[in-house]
Amino acid sequence: MQRNSLLSVVGVFLAVVLLAGACSAGFVAGRTYTGIDASSVVNLPFLTEKELVPSSTETGEQSTNQTTQDREKLFKPFWQAWDQVNALFVDQPIDQVTLMRGAIKGMMEALGDQHSSYLDPEMLKRSKALLEGEEYEGIGAWVDPTKDYLTVIGPMPGSPAEKAGLRSGDKVIAIDGEDMTGKGGEYARQLVLGPKGTSVRLTILRKGLAEPFDVDVQRAAIVTPSVTGRMLDENIGYLQLFTFGDSTFEETQKTLKTLLAQNPEGLIIDLRNNGGGYRDTAVQIASQFIDDGTIMFEEFGDGRREPFKALRGGLATKVPVVVLINEASASASEILAGAIQDYQRGYLVGIQSYGKGSVQQFVTLDDDQGAVRITVARWLTPLGRQINEIGLRPDFPVEITEEDLAAGRDPQLDQAIAVLKQKLTPPPTPVASPTPASTPHP
Template sequence: MSKEEKDIENFSIENQSEDNGTDNKYIKIKKFRFIMMMFFLVFMTAGITIFVLSFGEDKPVEKITVRDRAEFMKLYDVFESIKGNYVDDIDENQLIEGAINGMVDAIGDPYSDYMTKEETNSFHDSINSSFEGIGAQVEEKEGKIVIVAPIKGSPAEKVGLRANDIILAVDGKSIQGMTATEAVTLIRGKKGTEVELLISRPGIDGNITVKITRDVIPIETVYSEMLKNKIGKVQITSFSNNTLTELQTHLNELKEKGMKALILDVRQNPGGLLEQAIYITSLFVPNGEVIYQMEYNDGKRERQLSGQKESFDLPLVLLVDGGSASASEILAGALKESAGVPIVGEKTFGKGTAQSAVDFNDGSSFKITTARWLTPNGNWIHEKGIEPDYQVSLPEYAYLPYINPELELKESMLSDPVKVVEKMLKALGYDPGKIDGFFDEKLSAAVKEFQKAEKLEETGVVTGDTTLSIMERLRENLIKNDPQVKKAIEVLKEKLEESKKD
């Protein structure tokens, strides 16, 4: 019993003894006691309510707040109507997931995306040490699932998939209307399993069917070699967790070998972690110079400055192409505008937005575009890309489509794959005759000559190992005679000559 209740009770007893049976005072005392008890109960109830609302597990205050929002009433009405009236059993979680997906899709932004737990895990795998799949970065672009770039050495690269290839179907299932993460979930799978993609390639008539055997895709993101004249070449295939460390190791090794100039290659690099891009760009941009500007929905801009105290002091050229996207374009924009580094290759992909990720307790998450990034000079390159200082295209054969090794191409056949074989053999230095898609004796002789050089059975038929060998030799030929690398070397030689004069 509280002190207030004891005082009230004592007061009542004392007055009863003094009044010798008089009821008026007693009634007033009882009424006063009742009122005080009511106040006490109200305060106690309020205290308990505040405690529950603040610390209770169900957080009823949140539910009340959401339900009080008028704009959500239609959503609740539809949800309740489906639950109460739909003819079959309903998975409520599936309804909620669908509602969230629909809300995010309604933004109309291909880079804002809700991801289930499985899709979130797949997304995190892509920036960790390895994952199982075909090794291709994809994005949703104008309602289509487009390959940004295959990963170096991946099954996707080996079968000839390229930037801007459009994936129409996976294992016969159309992916029209899917998000990029939904498509990736279908494409990925266990090592050794096979996936079939239906591809549309710009500039090529008809669709291409590609069968790819999935493999473990190691996220080794930096490769290097020393070219003639002590010119180092470093390729960065993506910006992942360990890319900065890998890059520094490769640069130190090249410097120990006497490197005098560097080609930095981000062709077919689809981007990755912004933090890594900042660190790496800072290696080549002088301290205090702008790397990029971030613009938010209120118009406010923030500048990211280079924090590198010792900038790279050797002549440098950057290689880019249509598969260089996002973080690669941040690097390209900063090197071009803040460091005066010449760029060689083809126009970049053109992704000028930045996303933030929100994780939920059930393992799902969603990415939402929260800003636009601009180059140091304030240029927004979204859907426009960055133009190189030296425009150099790859040869026509670099864009030839993949040929399914299961096809059997032989004399008297007329088809598009036959025409592709003719172009490939011609690029390799063989004489297939007229490029017309007809498999004649001249082409058969060229095939036999190739098979002899490769120590394959001389059948004159293009299938299996012969098909794979033709495509592999063509890829090696492109690497050996890469016109973009040759131009970069030419530019660096000029810079080295100028430095000697100075």
């Protein structure tokens, strides 16, 4: 049997972009292809030859220790059900491809892991496009579809979602008048998608408000942002990362060079509402601020740990740093923020991060039938901290209130500036004790 091509990503983006043509089920940190040679890359998204890494040659068939006879016996009830559905179902003919995809989807759901799933060909195409910074049509919001209700992670800057006033934590409880109770976030996401120029009415449940309210959002063409930067009045460099995509590392280097040429007293890295991206991009960017040592570990089910080391030649390894995080900072964002915190390269300001610490592997399926995304490991910070469903605690906890939002204030950014200008130090906070295998090396 021909070996499937494999694509490994660190955790999956909890953030799914509500974009027609770009609604990713998401990525969280990184792309590492395994088990293929350079001749296989033509049919795989995101891959270039320089990104190929060695891996085990063991296939899924070998690892299950199942014989062909075992499988035939195991799947006998499945094929029996398949045949009976095709023979007896009232509405004929039945789309066989739809049945096949539904079976794969059901298998992934049976794992009981919200980050393991099936992506049909269109979803896989959209996932690829999302992190390549292409233009999309939609409302421009990162969302979490794994909750009971579709939940806003954060609107994209300048997007229809931002202009409509959507905020992190907003729950979409109805769409165009249809109640979303019991229907799940993925179903809701599909309803929100649509072409530019059309409008969708979202009924929002917001924390702190007693009653839901309606918001009309006009869909538009949107380009996914990656990096912006500027100098603040206080001679502080400000670097904002919106995702960890295809071009984010190169854009970050370019922006850092521009900022560093102006001799800033320090740098603020804004990771708020950044739901993640490629693992390798997170390691590359962390290496701009950490000159040596392990940036993160992948920990597998058998207890093995694989370290990912800092790359030499970082541009800003000596500049004081503060990182802004919030409840929508996830995965690749947490890799970067966690490494900076563990090495004491800088402080974290804001509120506790999302806690997305698992690693997914994408396996592209034959005949262009999409891919399955399987959780294969969890990642740890350099000190061996497990952040999955826990998150990172900021050194300086700062909330943004409704009053701050209404007045256009950003107390988290103000605190970050104060930390750098006044050289503030936070009270000590307990962290996990490092294990011998994961002690950071300065």
